[in-house]
Amino acid sequence: MESFELTPEEAAVVESTHFILLKNSAIEKIMVLMGKLQEALAAYDRNSNFPFKPEWLLQGGKISKGEQYKGLPWVMLDYPRYFSKTEVFAFRTMFWWGHYFSATLHLAGNVKRYYSAVLESSYTKLAEAGFQVYVQEDPWEHDFENGNYCFINTLSLDEWKTLISRNDFIKVAKPFVIGHWGKIITDVVEAYAALLNILENKGA
Structure with a gap:
């Protein structure tokens, strides 16, 4: 039978409201930051003329949050985003409590096939820019x-x-x-711009 007795450290936490109130306040500020980031990404799009294909039916940005990504709170912005049953074009920015922010370009289905050749030829640019590539089979792991x-x-x-x-x-x-809080918006927009510039070599 599992024990319900609290450790001294757990007891100190549940007897106090301070940490939870601070955590909630921090999450709200991260939500605001994600909103500002979406505005910055949209401003970049307006000035870049990136050739998004009309059949991708890009949806508006979406900010979501939760408490249990591997046991810890998270906040996520998907912008731009296109998700269907088989295809994805999404740029996802995620805050994971206690770890980091991450910026991820996710391509799937025909969208991914459309860009496969330009991704192959952009190996050196992506490598020199410090990007990483996902190597597992489940596309919905984010860390x-x-x-x-x-x-x-x-x-x-x-x-x-x-x-x-x-x-x-x-x-x-x-x-x-996370410690580079004041630079997150600039850094993520720069990563987004670098990725779109690489993909744009594909042409219309």
Whole structure:
């Protein structure tokens, strides 16, 4: 039978409202930050003329939050986003409590196939920019732990091409330390711009 007795540390936490109130206040500020980030990404889009294909039916940005991504709170912005049963074009920014922010380009289905060649040819640019690639089979893991990601610059060109062709999706991402709070919006927009500039080589 599982014990319900609290440890001294647990007892100190449940007897106090201070930590929970601080946590709730921090999460609300992160939600505001994500809203400002969406505005910054949208402003970049207005000035970039990136050729989003009309059949992707891009939806408006979505900010969501939860308490239990591997036991810890999280906040997530999907912008831009297109999700269907088989296809994805999404740029996802995630805050994971106690860990980091991350910015991830997720392509799947025909969208991923459309960009496969330009991703292959952009190996050097992505590697030099410090991006990582997801190497597991489940596309809905978001963290950089447990070997989920590896730096593109640690792969050979042949290994990179194999990863691109292996699954029906690909995720290219970069984490940002929470301590650089004031730079998060700038850093994420720069990562977004770099990725769109690479994809734009595909043409219309």
